[in-house]
Amino acid sequence: MSRPILLSLAHMSGKEEQYIREAFETNWVVPLGPNVDGFEKDLENWLSAKADRKLHVVALSAGTAAIHLALVMLDVQPGDEVICQSFTFSASANPICYQGAVPVFVDSEPGSWNMDPVLLEEAILDRQKKTGKLPKAIIPVHLYGTPARMNEICAVAQKYGIPVVEDSAEAQGSVYDGRYCGTLGTYGILSFNGNKMITTSGGGALICPTKEAADRVKFYATQAREKFPWYQHEKIGYNYRLSNISAGIGRGQMTVLDAHIAHRRAIHARYVEELKGLPGIEVMQPKADAETHPNYWLSTLLVHPEEAGIGYQKLADILKEKQIETRPLWKPLHLQPVFKDAPKYINGISEKKFKEGLCLPSGPMVSRDDQSFIIETIRQTIQKNN
Numbered sequence: 001m002s003r004p005i006l007l008s009l010a011h012m013s014g015k016e017e018q019y020i021r022e023a024f025e026t027n028w029v030v031p032l033g034p035n036v037d038g039f040e041k042d043l044e045n046w047l048s049a050k051a052d053r054k055l056h057v058v059a060l061s062a063g064t065a066a067i068h069l070a071l072v073m074l075d076v077q078p079g080d081e082v083i084c085q086s087f088t089f090s091a092s093a094n095p096i097c098y099q100g101a102v103p104v105f106v107d108s109e110p111g112s113w114n115m116d117p118v119l120l121e122e123a124i125l126d127r128q129k130k131t132g133k134l135p136k137a138i139i140p141v142h143l144y145g146t147p148a149r150m151n152e153i154c155a156v157a158q159k160y161g162i163p164v165v166e167d168s169a170e171a172q173g174s175v176y177d178g179r180y181c182g183t184l185g186t187y188g189i190l191s192f193n194g195n196k197m198i199t200t201s202g203g204g205a206l207i208c209p210t211k212e213a214a215d216r217v218k219f220y221a222t223q224a225r226e227k228f229p230w231y232q233h234e235k236i237g238y239n240y241r242l243s244n245i246s247a248g249i250g251r252g253q254m255t256v257l258d259a260h261i262a263h264r265r266a267i268h269a270r271y272v273e274e275l276k277g278l279p280g281i282e283v284m285q286p287k288a289d290a291e292t293h294p295n296y297w298l299s300t301l302l303v304h305p306e307e308a309g310i311g312y313q314k315l316a317d318i319l320k321e322k323q324i325e326t327r328p329l330w331k332p333l334h335l336q337p338v339f340k341d342a343p344k345y346i347n348g349i350s351e352k353k354f355k356e357g358l359c360l361p362s363g364p365m366v367s368r369d370d371q372s373f374i375i376e377t378i379r380q381t382i383q384k385n386n
């Protein structure tokens with residue numbers, strides 16, 4: 001058995017090296033090149049199986065860079081406000097601050113743990129009353145791969161004419177109402193960080209609504225160089241493109257993406273099945289407003305201390321002694337010191353989950369035996385405390 005058992009370790013298909021070798025042999029060891037174009041095409045083709053429109057993908061150096069460029073494209077300016085889900089990783093909100101804008105945090109609804117559409121509308125109306133203008137964008141997140149209530153969120157967004165930037169960093173392959181996450185908003189973002197569904201060792205993508213938008217994103221991502229014989233600049237640019245080497249890893253990873261999704265779904269199904277009936281233990285199973293198929297990027301567990309006999313912290317310590325890695329849920333951003341002055345619309349859901357929840361090992365390197373050991377350790381621990 002492999003030890004330690006990690007939360008979400010990357011797994012290579014074996015094809016990555018072939019694409020990297022091609023890059024070396026053709027001397028494309030530079031930013032951009034055929035692997036970048038190929039990776040973008042692979043992503044577009046893969047997404048098109050479950051999308052209601054043609055999509056245009058731009059490969060970037062990180063998911064964070066993708067969120068940033070979406071906000072640049074939506075003309076988010078200093079002093080503007082952008083609504084962001086509070087229950088998420090800081091990278092969802094940091095780019096708002098890069099633009100000198102103000103994040104406004106909205107809490108979650110209990111079924112998906114994602115942005116509450118009712119609270120969203122309350123927040124929009126209250127911001128309009130307090131500032132005299134509407135927020136410039138809305139950033140919902142599909143936390144741990146569970147789709148947010150996008151039909152309702154998009155209906156609210158449309159009512160007020162506010163674009164949606166869908167943070168799908170954890171949700172590549174999750175399906176909501178027949179469509180892939182990342183294709184549901186105005187812009188969608190993906191992450192290829194080492195622990196996400198697939199990796200390029202570091203990278204991301206911005207899913208754009210039109211070819212014109214995608215071309216403009218490429219322009220901003222390569223230092224905003226105007227079409228002149230010399231280096232002419234009329235906008236502030238960024239160095240955000242994915243390298244041709246990283247894109248080669250991405251092309252190899254695309255060949256195992258569907259297998260990785262199936263693996264994580266099977267891991268989740270087994271946690272649900274085999275931890276069923278343990279007092280105070282609840283594996284997260286989303287309740288949605290439409291048909292959804294989460295990718296179950298990370299399986300998450302709630303530990304209700306009165307019935308379980310112990311809290312999540314104690315359980316995490318015991319698992320750690322057995323070299324099983326776990327992690328608390330994302331600490332809501334409205335509780336983070338760095339965002340303490342940001343306006344917030346809170347209902348207590350994310351704080352409650354944060355105090356009870358754990359992420360369990362869920363990655364492609366978690367074997368059947370590994371998972372048996374994790375489940376058995378949790379079962380024995382809870383039985384001993386009851």
Ligand SMILES: *Cc1c(COP(=O)(O)O)cnc(C)c1O
Pocket residue numbers: 061062063064065088089091092141167169170190191192193203204
């Ligand atoms: C990982 C992640 C990001 C950032 O992606 P990077 O590629 O690491 O920059 C953004 N949002 C969420 C919810 C994430 O989990």
